[in-house]
Amino acid sequence: MPVQNFESVSLSILYIVATPIGNLEDVSTRAIQTLRSVDLIASEDTRITRKLLFHYDIKTRTISFNRVNAKQRIPTLLKHLESMNLALTSDAGTPGISDPGHELITAIDQTMTQVIPIPGPSALTAVLSAAPFPTDRFYFNGFAPRKEVEIDQMINIGRTLGVPIAMFESPRRIIALLTSLERKIPDTNIFIMREITKKFEDSFYGTPAAAKNYFLEPRGEFSIVVAPISESPSTLDHDAIERLVHSLEDSGLKPREIAKSISSITRMSNSEAYKMIIELKPEARDED
Numbered sequence: 001m002p003v004q005n006f007e008s009v010s011l012s013i014l015y016i017v018a019t020p021i022g023n024l025e026d027v028s029t030r031a032i033q034t035l036r037s038v039d040l041i042a043s044e045d046t047r048i049t050r051k052l053l054f055h056y057d058i059k060t061r062t063i064s065f066n067r068v069n070a071k072q073r074i075p076t077l078l079k080h081l082e083s084m085n086l087a088l089t090s091d092a093g094t095p096g097i098s099d100p101g102h103e104l105i106t107a108i109d110q111t112m113t114q115v116i117p118i119p120g121p122s123a124l125t126a127v128l129s130a131a132p133f134p135t136d137r138f139y140f141n142g143f144a145p146r147k148e149v150e151i152d153q154m155i156n157i158g159r160t161l162g163v164p165i166a167m168f169e170s171p172r173r174i175i176a177l178l179t180s181l182e183r184k185i186p187d188t189n190i191f192i193m194r195e196i197t198k199k200f201e202d203s204f205y206g207t208p209a210a211a212k213n214y215f216l217e218p219r220g221e222f223s224i225v226v227a228p229i230s231e232s233p234s235t236l237d238h239d240a241i242e243r244l245v246h247s248l249e250d251s252g253l254k255p256r257e258i259a260k261s262i263s264s265i266t267r268m269s270n271s272e273a274y275k276m277i278i279e280l281k282p283e284a285r286d287e288d
Contacts, residue, residue: 012113013038013085016101018120021092022198024055026121032056034118039084042077044091044099060087070100074107081113094122098142098168123196124166127223131191132205133164135225141167144177144224149243151180156244158229165226171218178215181226182208189227195220242280255281 015034020026035041035058042065043049049062065073065088080086088095088104094117095101105115128135139158144167145151158165169177181190185208192211194202204214241262248258259274268276 012081012083014081014105014108014113014115015085015087015118016095016105016115017041017087017089017118018094018122019049019052019089019092021121021123021126021196022201024052026197027052027056028118028120031118031120032058035060035087035089037085038087040080041087041089042073042104043089044095048091049089065100065104067100070103074104077104078107081108087118092121092123094120097122097124121197123168123193123221123223126196127191127193127225128164128166130193130203131164131225131227133189133191133227135164135166137161138164138166138225141165143167144169144173146173146176148180149246151177151184152243155184155226155229158226162228164228167224167226169222169224171220171222174215174218174222175212177224178208178212182212185226185229188229191225191227193223194218196223241276245277245280 015038017031017034018028019031035053035056038060041049041053041060041062043062044064044066046062046064052058053060053062063073063077065077077086088101090097090099090101096105108115124140128138139154139161141154145154154165154167181188187207189206190208190211192204192215194200194204194215198220200220202220204211206214244262245258248261253261255277256270256274259270259277262268262273262276263270
């Protein structure tokens with residue numbers, strides 16, 4: 001069967017266009033041509049997109065599409081797609097990665113509209129490519145979680161899989177994240193890139209404590225990769241396990257189900273995990 005050339009189909013097209021993450025020269029020729037040819041560009045922030053359009057003398061109209069207005073904007077964009085070709089862009093990098101782009105893609109009737117990616121810059125692949133340890137397999141968490149129990153869960157996923165953990169963080173929250181990582185995995189190295197491709201691009205490799213000292217005045221956007229965690233999962237501290245128990249309990253699991261989940265994460269036996277739960281909550285014995 002011949003491969004279908006989607007661009008020759010007479011259906012409308014939504015192009016997922018990757019744009020620069022800092023350096024405007026990183027945009028591809030194909031991305032420029034696509035942004036010129038479409039009828040409308042749905043942008044996470046039209047002000048940022050217009051800087052790129054002005055730089056390359058692109059006159060295409062823009063419309064905002066972001067986390068704040070996504071639900072209200074999707075019907076409008078779907079209506080436009082009945083008779084137009086659209087491009088979707090994020091503020092930086094590839095749409096659909098840690099932004100609301102996936103909500104529009106999910107809502108599209110793909111029998112009426114073809115979705116075509118225009119590959120290009122990505123902060124995620126950039127930081128992974130420069131990390132000083134193997135990143136052929138990794139776990140991507142999106143933006144770093146804020147709650148301690150969610151950070152525990154993220155760490156445990158990476159630990160269980162035996163892979164690096166990649167995430168993004170803002171300058172306002174980077175110190176809080178590093179402080180949490182310092183408590184939980186103090187001896188595990190992390191690789192951080194700040195302001196990737198921009199004038200003041202910077203990188204760091206070392207422990208969370210050393211990272212806190214290095215980024216005393218955090219500015220710019222941070223891309224982080226935690227190296228594979230080498231210590232035994234069974235060395236999770238008591239507080240981390242207790243938070244994990246409460247989290248699983250809140251999800252409606254019974255004590256023996258919680259024990260099984262903890263066992264799969266920490267490599268403790270089911271009986272050891274169950275004993276720890278009973279020590280934390282003696283009344284749990286009556287809940288099975």
